[in-house]
Each structure stands twice: as C-alpha cells, then as structure tokens.
Amino acid sequence: MNEPRGVTVRELPSYAFGPRDPVWWGVVLLIAMEGTTLALSFLAYFYIRQRVDVWPTTTPGTSTLLAAGAEVLVLLCSVPPTYVLTRATRSGDLRAIQRWMLIATLLSVAAVVARGFELHALPFRWDSDAYGSVVWGLLVLHTTHLGLGVLENLVFVALVFKGPVEKKHLVDLEVNGFYWYFVVAGGLAIAAVVYGEALLG
Amino acid sequence: MTTAIDALPHDDSGSRTAELRAELAFTWRLARGLRGWFSETSHVVIARRMIVTAFVFFALGGVQALLMRIQLMRPDNHFMGPDRYDQLFTTHGSTMMFLFAVPVMQAMGVYLVPLMIGTRSVAFPRLNAYAYYTYCFGGLLLYVSLFTNTGPDTGWFAYVPLSSSQFAPGKRVDVWSQLITFTELSALSTAANLIVTILKLRAPGMALSRMPLFVWAQLVTSFMVVFAMPSVMLASMYLAMDRLVGTHFFNSAVGGDPLLWQHLFWFFGHPEVYIIFLPALGMVSSIVVTFSRRPIVGYLPMVLSLVTTAFLGFGLWVHHMFATGLPQIGQSFFTAASMMIAIPSGVQIFCWIATLARGKLVLKTPLWWVVGFVVIFVIGGLSGVMVASVPIDLQVHDTFFVVAHLHYVLIGGAVFPLLGGIHYWFPKFSGRLLSERLGRWSFAFTFIGFNLTFFPMHILGLHGMPRRIYTYRAATGFGSLNFLATLGAFVLGVGVLLVLVNVVSAAYGGQPAGDDPWQSDTLEWSVSSPPPPYVYACLPCVFGRYALWQPGPRAVVEDMDPRQRQVLVTSALDAAPDHVYMLPSHSMWPFLAALATFITIVVLLFTPWAVPLGGVLGAICLCGWFWPRPPHEPLLAEQP
Numbered sequence: 061m062n063e064p065r066g067v068t069v070r071e072l073p074s075y076a077f078g079p080r081d082p083v084w085w086g087v088v089l090l091i092a093m094e095g096t097t098l099a100l101s102f103l104a105y106f107y108i109r110q111r112v113d114v115w116p117t118t119t120p121g122t123s124t125l126l127a128a129g130a131e132v133l134v135l136l137c138s139v140p141p142t143y144v145l146t147r148a149t150r151s152g153d154l155r156a157i158q159r160w161m162l163i164a165t166l167l168s169v170a171a172v173v174a175r176g177f178e179l180h181a182l183p184f185r186w187d188s189d190a191y192g193s194v195v196w197g198l199l200v201l202h203t204t205h206l207g208l209g210v211l212e213n214l215v216f217v218a219l220v221f222k223g224p225v226e227k228k229h230l231v232d233l234e235v236n237g238f239y240w241y242f243v244v245a246g247g248l249a250i251a252a253v254v255y256g257e258a259l260l261g
Numbered sequence: 262m263t264t265a266i267d268a269l270p271h272d273d274s275g276s277r278t279a280e281l282r283a284e285l286a287f288t289w290r291l292a293r294g295l296r297g298w299f300s301e302t303s304h305v306v307i308a309r310r311m312i313v314t315a316f317v318f319f320a321l322g323g324v325q326a327l328l329m330r331i332q333l334m335r336p337d338n339h340f341m342g343p344d345r346y347d348q349l350f351t352t353h354g355s356t357m358m359f360l361f362a363v364p365v366m367q368a369m370g371v372y373l374v375p376l377m378i379g380t381r382s383v384a385f386p387r388l389n390a391y392a393y394y395t396y397c398f399g400g401l402l403l404y405v406s407l408f409t410n411t412g413p414d415t416g417w418f419a420y421v422p423l424s425s426s427q428f429a430p431g432k433r434v435d436v437w438s439q440l441i442t443f444t445e446l447s448a449l450s451t452a453a454n455l456i457v458t459i460l461k462l463r464a465p466g467m468a469l470s471r472m473p474l475f476v477w478a479q480l481v482t483s484f485m486v487v488f489a490m491p492s493v494m495l496a497s498m499y500l501a502m503d504r505l506v507g508t509h510f511f512n513s514a515v516g517g518d519p520l521l522w523q524h525l526f527w528f529f530g531h532p533e534v535y536i537i538f539l540p541a542l543g544m545v546s547s548i549v550v551t552f553s554r555r556p557i558v559g560y561l562p563m564v565l566s567l568v569t570t571a572f573l574g575f576g577l578w579v580h581h582m583f584a585t586g587l588p589q590i591g592q593s594f595f596t597a598a599s600m601m602i603a604i605p606s607g608v609q610i611f612c613w614i615a616t617l618a619r620g621k622l623v624l625k626t627p628l629w630w631v632v633g634f635v636v637i638f639v640i641g642g643l644s645g646v647m648v649a650s651v652p653i654d655l656q657v658h659d660t661f662f663v664v665a666h667l668h669y670v671l672i673g674g675a676v677f678p679l680l681g682g683i684h685y686w687f688p689k690f691s692g693r694l695l696s697e698r699l700g701r702w703s704f705a706f707t708f709i710g711f712n713l714t715f716f717p718m719h720i721l722g723l724h725g726m727p728r729r730i731y732t733y734r735a736a737t738g739f740g741s742l743n744f745l746a747t748l749g750a751f752v753l754g755v756g757v758l759l760v761l762v763n764v765v766s767a768a769y770g771g772q773p774a775g776d777d778p779w780q781s782d783t784l785e786w787s788v789s790s791p792p793p794p795y796v797y798a799c800l801p802c803v804f805g806r807y808a809l810w811q812p813g814p815r816a817v818v819e820d821m822d823p824r825q826r827q828v829l830v831t832s833a834l835d836a837a838p839d840h841v842y843m844l845p846s847h848s849m850w851p852f853l854a855a856l857a858t859f860i861t862i863v864v865l866l867f868t869p870w871a872v873p874l875g876g877v878l879g880a881i882c883l884c885g886w887f888w889p890r891p892p893h894e895p896l897l898a899e900q901p
Contacts, residue, residue, distance in 0.1 A: 066816040067465050067802060069829060073840045074895055080839050082384045082461045082830060089453040089487055097491040100528075104495070104510070104521060112516045154899040186508050190516030193508035197499065211880055215887065223901040226889060228843070230897070 075228045077150060087235045091242045094205060098246050101201055102253065105194045117184070117191040120258050124181040131174035132251050135244045138167035146237040149230040157233065158220050165213040168240065171247070172206050175199070195254055202246050209243045212236050282798055284823035289381070289795035292847040300847040302386035303794050307393050308372035309690065314393075315365035318400055322356035323757060325349045327750055330714075334747040336735040346731035347414035348433075352407050354417030355437065358533065359444040360400045362675055363486075366540035367451045369682060370479040372690070374455060376785035376792060377473050379464025379801045379808075381828050382844055384457040387851045387886065392450035394855030399443025402863065406436040413437035416729065418530065419500065421511040421522045426504045432866055435504060439862045441497035445490045446858065452486035455479055462828055463836040464784070465818060466803040473783045474550075474563055478543025481567045482536050485574065489532035496525035506869050520585060527578035535574040537671060539567060541678035542609060545631050548678075548685050549613045551781040552628040553620025556807055559612040566605035566612075573602040583651050584658045592651045599649035603642060610635060625779070626700030630681030633708045637673025641666060644719065659729075662722025668715045680707070680760060687764065688778045692790040693771030699763040707756030713749025717742040782807035800829055803836070854882035 078084055109115050120128075145160035179199060186196035216233055219225065292300045301307065329349055332340045341349075371389060375382055383389050406412050413433045415424040424434045459480045463472070472480075499510040500522070509517040550557050557563060579587065579595040587595075613635070622628070644666040648654045657663060680703075687695050722728075726739045733739050777786035787809055788796055799817035801808070818838070821827050826844040831837055861875030 067818045067829075067838050068820045069818060069838065069841050070820040072829075072838060074843070076830070076840045079833070080830070082457050082842060085457045085461060086385060086453055089456060092487050093449055093453075093491055096488050097495050100492055100495050100525065104499070104525070107521055107524070108510075108516060108518060111518055117516070152897060152899075154897060154901070158901070186502070186506060188515075190509045190512065190518075193499075193502070193510050193517065197502070197508070197510070207876060211883060215884055219889070221901050224889060225897045225900060227895050227897055229889070 075231050077231055077234055081231050081235070083232060084235050084238070087239050091239065095242065095246075098198075098201060098205075098249075101194075101198050102249070105198060105253065108190045108194050112191065115191065116195075116258055117189050119183075120255060121181070121183050124178060124183065125255060125259070127174055127178035127181050128251055128255050131171055131178055132248060134167055134171045134174055135247045138164055138171065138240065139244055141167065142237045142240050146234045149234045149237075152227070152230060154220065154225065157230075161213070161217055161220055161233070164237075164240070165210070165217050168206070168210045168213050168243075172203075172210055175203055175206060179203075198250050198254065202243075202250055205243045205246055209240050212239070281823055282793075285795040285798060286793065288824055288826060289793070291794055296849065297847070299852040300849045302390045302845070302847055302851065304371055304375055304383045304386060304389055305792060305794065305796070307386075307389050308368045311364060311368035311371065311393050311396070314397060314400070315361050315368060318356050318360040319365070320757075320761075321404070322353050322361060323754060325353040325356070327754055329353065330747040330750040332731060333733075333743050335744060336733050336737070336740045338732050341731070343731040344414065347729075348407060348410075348412035350729060351413045351416055351419075351437070352403065355403065355413065355440060356400075357671075358417055358537075359440060360396070360403070362537040362671065363444070363448050363533070364396055365679065366482070366537060366675070367448065367455070369544070369679070369686075370455050370483075370540060371451060373686065373785060374458055374476055374479055375462070376689075376788065376796060377476050377783050378459060378462060378467060379784050379797065379803060380458070380462040381796045381800070382462075382826075383454050384462055385454050387845055387848055388450050389454055390848075390851035391855050392447040392454070394852050395443050395450070395858055396447035398855060398859040399440050399447065402436060402443065402859075403440045406433070411436060413440075418526055420526075421500065421503075421519045424500065425511060435501060435866050438497040438501045438504075439866060441493055442862055443858070445494045445497075448486050449490050452483035452490075455483045456487070459483075460833045461830050462842075463831050464801050464803045465829070465831055465836055465838050467808075467831075467836045469834055469836075471803060471806045471808075473543075474546035474557065474560070474567075475540075475543035475783075477564050477567055478539045478546070481571045482539045485532050485536050485539070485571050488575070489529045489536065492525050493529035496522060496529070499525070501865070505865070520582070523582050523585065524578070527581045528575070531578040531581065532571075532574045534670065535570055538674045539570065541634075541675040541682075542567065544678045544682035544685070545613060545634060547781075547783065548627045548631050548681050549616050550807075551685070551779050552623045552625060553617050554623065554780075555616065555620040557612060558615040558619065559608070560806065562608050563612050566608045569605040570602060573598060573605070577602060580649055580654070583654045596649050596651055600646060603646055606642060610639065623779075625684075626695065626697055626704060627681040627685035629701060629704045630677050630684065633704060634673055634677035634681065637669055637677060637708075637711065641669025641673050645670060657722050659727055660722035661718040661726045661728055664728050665715045665718035665722060668711075668718075672711060672715075677707075680704075683760070683764070685779070686785075687767065688774030689785055689790050689792070691768050691771070692774055693767045694774045694778060695763050695767045695771065699759060699766075703756050703759035703763060705756070706752055706759060710749050710751070710753030710756050714746050714753055715749075717746045717749075721746075777809070782810045784808050848886065850882060850886040854879075854886060857882050 075081070141160045141164040145157060145164055148156035148160060184192040186193050216236060219229060291303060291306065328341070329346065332338055332346060371383060411431065411433050413436055415429055415434055419434060419437055422428055459476055502508040503510055503512065509515045511517045511519050511522050513519060546557060546563065576598045577595060579591060580599045583592060648657060648663065648666060684695055684700055721739055721742050726733065774790050776789055784801060787801065799819065800821065802816040802818065804813060805811035818829055821841065826846060827841050828844060830839045830842045832839055857878035861871050861878060864871035864874060
C-alpha cells in the first residue's frame with residue numbers, strides 16, 4: 061500500500077460513480093434490507109405451503125394471470141430504458157437523461173397500475189386463509205418497493221426537468237436505476253413463485 | 262509500547278491557523294433556538310442525545326425491575342396484581358432490548374466511530390437525526406400506553422397465539438408491534454449509516470487491517486442489524502395484519518402456523534444478543550489496550566472472532582425453540598452450533614487476558630468494569646453452554662434459570678462493558694474526569710448487587726420456579742432466595758445510582774480532562790474534549806494500527822475547503838483518498854419525516870387506511886428532504 065505522507069485534495073473530484081460513492085453503498089444496504097425482508101417472506105410462503113395439503117388453495121384466474129403477465133412485461137420493458145439512463149448519467153448528457161428518465165418513469169407508473177389490476181383480480185382475499193394472507197403479504201410488500209421506486213423516479217423527473225441539476229445528482233440518478241433493477245427482480249421472483257406454481261399445477 | 266503520543270503532532274499543529282478554525286466553526290456551526298434544536302444533524306449532538314435518552318429508558322426499565330422484585334420479594338404478595346405485573350415485565354424486557362441496549366450501543370458508535378476513523382461526521386447526518394427521532398417516538402408510544410394502562414402484556418417476544426386478537430384483545434399488543442417498527446427503522450437506519458461511514462470515510466492510510474477493534478465491532482454489528490432486523494419487522498407486520506385486517510399467518514385453523522412467529526422472531530432474537538454484545542466487546546478491547554499500555558494480543562484472531570460470532574449468531578435461533586418439539590436432527594444441529602459459538606467468545610477472552618497479563622496494568626475504573634465483565638460473562642457463557650443441551654433446556658425452560666442466564670449474558674456482556682466505556686470516554690464527551698473513588702464504589706455496588714440478584718435465580722430455576730409469574734405460594738420454598746434477589750436488586754440500583762451521581766457531579770464540577778487523559782492509542786484522543794462540531798481542523802493520515810502510538814512524522818489532509826461541509830471519501834479496503842464529499846446542512850425534514858412516521862403508525866393502530874396516508878406524508882417528506890438547495894455546486898454544464 062502507498063503510505064500517504066500528507067495528502068492534498070486539490071486534484072480530487074467532487075463526486076464519483078459506483079462503489080466509490082457513499083450513496084451507492086447506502087442504496088446497496090437498503091436493497092440488502094428490503095431483499096432480506098422479501099427473502100423471509102418467501103420463506104414464510106414455503107413454510108406455510110408445506111403445512112397445507114392443497115396448494116394453492118384458490119387457483120388464480122385468467123384475469124389475474126393477464127394482469128400479472130402485463131406487469132411482468134412492463135417491468136421487463138423498463139429495464140432497457142433504465143440501463144440507457146444510467147449510461148447517460150456517466151456521460152452527463154442532460155437531454156438523454158431527461159428523455160430516458162421520462163420513459164423509465166412512465167413504465168414504472170404503468171407497473172403500479174398493472175399491480176393495481178392484479179390485486180383487484182385476485183380471486184381470494186388476504187383474510188380467506190393462510191395462502192391468501194401470504195400471497196397478499198408478498199404482493200403488498202413488493203408494492204411498497206414499487207411505490208418507493210416510482211416516487212423516487214417522479215422526484216428525479218421533476219429535478220431533471222426543472223433544475224438546477226448538480227453533478228452529484230448524476231450519481232444519484234445512477235443509483236436510483238440500480239434500485240429499480242432490484243424492484244424488477246423482486247417482481248419477477250414473486251410472479252415466478254406465485255403464478256408459475258399455479259400455471260404448472 | 263512507549264507513549265509516543267507526545268512525539269506526535271496533534272490535530273491542531275502543522276497547517277492549523279486561527280482563521281481555519283474560525284471558518285470551520287462557522288461552516289459547521291450548530292443550529293440555534295427551538296427550531297434549531299429540531300434541525301440539528303451534528304453526529305456528536307445527535308449521539309449525545311441518543312445516549313442520554315437510552316439511559317433514561319434504562320432507568321425506567323430499572324425502576325420496573327425493582328417494582329417486580331418488590332412484588333416477588335415474598336410469597337403471596339399483593340403489592341401489585343397480575344395484570345400490572347404482566348405489563349411491567351413486558352415493558353421492562355421491551356425497554357431494555359429495544360429502547361436501551363441496541364440504541365445505546367449504536368449511539369456510542371455514532372459518536373465515536375467518526376472520531377476514531379478520522380472524519381468529521383457520519384456519512385448521512387440527516388438519516389442519523391431521523392433515526393434518533395423515530396426511536397424517541399417509539400419510546401413515547403410505549404410509555405404513554407403503559408401510563409394509560411394499555412401497556413403490552415404478552416412478553417417482550419409476544420408469542421402467538423397468546424398475542425393474537427383472540428387471546429389479547431384491545432390495543433396492547435398492537436402498541437408492542439408498532440414499537441418494533443419504530444425501533445427497527447431507527448436501528449436499520451443507523452446501521453446503514455455506520456457501515457457506509459466506516460467503509461468510505463476512514464482517514465487516508467487506515468486500511469481495514471488498521472482499524473481499531475471498536476470500529477470493527479461496530480461494523481460487524483451493523484451488518485448483523487441489516488440482516489437480522491428485517492425478520493422481526495416482518496414478523497411484527499404479520500402480527501399487526503393478523504390483528505388488524507384478519508390475515509391468518511399464525512392461525513393454525515386455516516393453514517397458518519404459530520411456530521412461524523417463533524422462527525421469524527428468533528431469527529432476529531438470537532442475533533440481537535450479539536448485536537448488543539459485539540459493540541461491548543469493542544469497548545472492552547479499547548479499554549484493555551489503553552490500560553495495559555500495549556497492543557492487543559491477537560488482533561487478527563480478535564477480528565476473525567467477531568466475524569465468526571456474527572455468522573454463527575444467525576445459526577442458533579432454534580435453540581430458543583427446543584421445547585416446541587423439533588426433529589432430533591434439528592436439535593442436534595442447533596445444539597452443536599450453540600456450543601460452537603463459545604469458541605470465538607473464548608478466543609477473545611483469552612486474547613484480553615493475555616494482553617492484560619503481558620501489559621503494564623493501569624487499574625483505573627474502566628478496567629474494573631472490564632474485570633467485572635469477564636467474571637460475569639464467563640458465568641453467563643457457562644450457563645449458556647448448559648442450556649444449549651436439549652435435556653437441560655427442557656428441564657429449565659421457562660424457569661428463573663433462564664432469567665439468570667440471560668441477565669448474566671446481557672448485563673455482564675453488555676452493560677458492564679458499556680459502563681466501563683462510559684467511564685472511559687466520558688472525558689472525551691464532556692471534557693471532565695469522573696471521580697475514580699466514586700467510580701470504584703459504583704462498580705463494587707453494581708458487581709455485588711448484580712450477583713446477589715441473579716445468582717440465586719439459577720437455584721430458583723433449578724428448583725422449578727417458573728418465570729413470568731406474579732407471585733408464588735409460601736409452600737414452594739422460593740421465599741428466602743427471592744428475598745435475597747430483591748435485596749441484591751436494590752444494591753444493584755444503588756450502584757447504578759452512584760454512576761449517575763458521578764456523571765452529574767463530574768459534568769458540573771469535575772476536573773478538566775485534557776485531550777488525552779489516558780494516553781490512549783486511537784484518534785479520538787487527538788482532538789479536544791469535547792470535540793468541536795467540525796471535529797478535525799485537518800483530517801489526519803494514519804500509518805499504523807495504533808494511530809497515536811505510532812512513532813514518526815505526522816501528516817494531514819490538506820487543501821480541504823473550510824467554507825464547505827467537506828469530508829474525504831476513501832477506498833473501502835485500503836482507505837486511499839478518492840474524492841471530496843459534501844455533507845448536507847441542518848434540516849427540519851428528518852424530524853418532520855419521523856413525525857410523519859409516528860402519525861402513520863399511530864393511525865395504523867386503528868385503521869389500515871394509515872398506509873395511503875403514510876404514502877402521502879412520506880412523499881412530501883422525501884421531496885422536502887432531498888430537494889436541492891443553494892449553494893448548488895458544482896452544477897452540470899447543461900441545465901434545463
């Protein structure tokens with residue numbers, strides 16, 4: 061290791077991307093916390109599943125599967141714009157950031173709308189039985205992640221269109237995209253477990 | 262090790278100038294007035310408030326313990342009824358675990374870690390303030406409910422089905438489950454803050470291999486918090502939903518399972534013990550090194566022991582559930598894991614003893630508390646090995662033996678080192694020295710009182726006295742040992758009271774401490790006592806594991822702008838300088854966000870419509886918190 065014998069910060073930058081940035085670490089830890097909660101919710105799902113003879117106790121209908129399928133599609137479609145957005149933050153191209161931020165945000169709002177339809181179409185309630193409780197629990201938990209993601213997107217849309225945009229906001233925008241990947245991954249995992257099982261019988 | 266500190270320049274030499282300090286003092290000035298009080302984000306101020314608040318809760322929990330001991334002092338006592346007793350033991354446990362032990366350990370970290378790693382603040386000062394206010398609101402909710410006779414009454418672990426709406430109607434359990442939400446939000450926020458601070462804001466040269474053991478302990482603990490606390494948050498959320506909107510997570514009649522609660526709770530609950538205990542080990546290491554005047558014996562094994570304890574701590578939760586009828590293979594696995602965790606704890610004990618044995622002992626009050634810790638914690642560890650064995654556990658399950666064990670581990674393992682730490686760092690906090698004489702008296706009373714209180718409980722438990730009973734018959738023969746325990750509790754209370762007297766009298770009339778009264782090795786002793794809001798006029802560079810004992814020339818970070826709230830970000834492993842990072846200034850938004858959280862959660866006690874309400878309030882707070890304010894620098898060249 062090079063020993064610092066007196067360090068000057070004159071030449072050092074005022075922001076950095078990725079793991080060099082403290083906010084990136086903060087968001088990684090947020091994802092770790094929310095990811096742990098989601099993982100434990102899945103454990104609860106499988107724990108209850110092994111104690112019930114018939115599973116799922118109520119099979120999701122076509123309308124539910126359509127809404128969930130639409131949501132999965134929208135979530136998948138939101139990944140490329142988010143990726144392009146994060147690349148644009150590195151180059152500092154404000155016009156590209158505005159464009160892709162808007163598209164990513166519209167898609168995230170569409171995902172929330174699809175989630176609303178999905179919850180509305182579920183053929184069971186949270187208080188029907190333990191299956192209903194644990195599925196609703198998973199979906200509501202993930203809806204809070206979706207909601208937070210959308211809220212952050214809306215704040216950033218306002219920021220990049222109204223300004224002033226500081227250089228450190230580029231880092232925040234990139235980190236925001238990183239969080240959205242987690243939201244997408246969570247949504248896909250829930251769809252795979254809850255509906256994949258119902259589809260496969 | 263010679264005390265090379267005198268040969269080392271202090272923080273205020275070299276490039277220091279009066280102008281620099283004046284500019285820094287202006288830039289980092291504390292907020293004033295009532296509005297300023299709620300806007301303050303200085304880590305020193307927030308941590309100090311958090312430590313004081315935690316000790317207020319400690320005192321309240323202690324008074325509850327004394328009231329319970331009075332009730333149990335003699336058989337067939339009617340000092341209080343079963344309902345009041347149930348509320349007291351629940352609130353006592355919840356207070357000590359959620360409102361005292363975890364917050365106070367984190368608060369010590371928030372105060373000391375930035376000083377020890379050579380930076381000016383925590384990475385997210387506003388989040389730190391939010392964590393404090395959220396914690397305060399949680400405590401407020403619990404105590405308002407207790408004083409209005411709606412205190413939780415199903416134990417600090419609120420087992421279902423006892424805590425289900427069928428057996429616990431009313432709002433008492435709901436208060437408990439929302440207390441969890443508050444305290445876990447606070448703990449998670451602080452843990453994230455400490456991790457990022459430790460990994461990214463260390464002084465140049467302070468590689469991970471040179472980090473003080475206290476900082477290591479805080480880092481490992483914070484990671485434990487990140488992965489343990491979500492479990493209890495999820496459990497309490499399920500419990501709240503079962504009670505509020507009729508879900509069936511724990512209702513066995515329609516597919517739920519009460520044991521799911523126990524799994525989720527103890528997946529948090531056992532690591533919780535280490536979350537409380539590991540920071541205390543860090544304090545012990547700091548004290549042992551300083552008062553034996555030598556480097557720690559076995560730095561690497563010490564660090565590895567902390568990490569090993571953290572990993573093993575997540576594999577033990579089922580040993581709290583031996584009485585639930587587990588498969589034998591499960592019992593064997595968790596017995597083995599429970600016994601295995603004695604190994605890293607033993608390694609650390611031997612390292613401290615070796616350090617003390619090979620050092621030049623300076624037997625000041627902090628070291629007395631460490632000696633008390635070693636004795637009590639070893640006894641608690643041994644009774645832990647006993648209850649790790651399934652046959653013994655089944656015999657003493659839910660008896661006073663377990664009460665004795667957990668207090669030996671938690672008070673011996675955490676409170677004794679904490680009080681040692683308070684005696685050790687009080688000069689840094691206040692600029693004053695505590696009285697050595699009063700300190701030794703308080704230690705003697707606490708040590709004797711503690712053993713008088715809790716050692717008889719081992720025997721009571723072995724004789725079959727169950728825990729969580731408000732009285733017992735004279736024919737059981739439990740009377741005399743209970744009387745002894747109550748006597749001991751009051752002696753213990755006097756010991757704690759003497760600590761308080763010592764702190765208050767020293768704060769107002771103690772001898773000036775100077776910057777480094779103990780000739781210690783870590784960086785916090787290089788700044789004035791108490792530290793100024795900017796902490797370091799010039800950030801230090803670090804060349805060794807024992808920064809202030811390191812011979813050689815002193816170097817500092819130069820050319821930082823004193824007119825901005827700047828800190829230096831360094832690389833996570835080697836602490837190489839990376840970039841300059843601007844911290845935000847004071848803000849009311851953390852307090853308002855905590856208030857919004859409080860309103861949402863209180864409304865949630867009554868209706869699920871609190872969720873959309875919380876969403877709206879959260880959105881407002883998020884915008885206010887993060888919206889950029891002048892000065893906007895540096896700006897993107899292209900603007901909308």
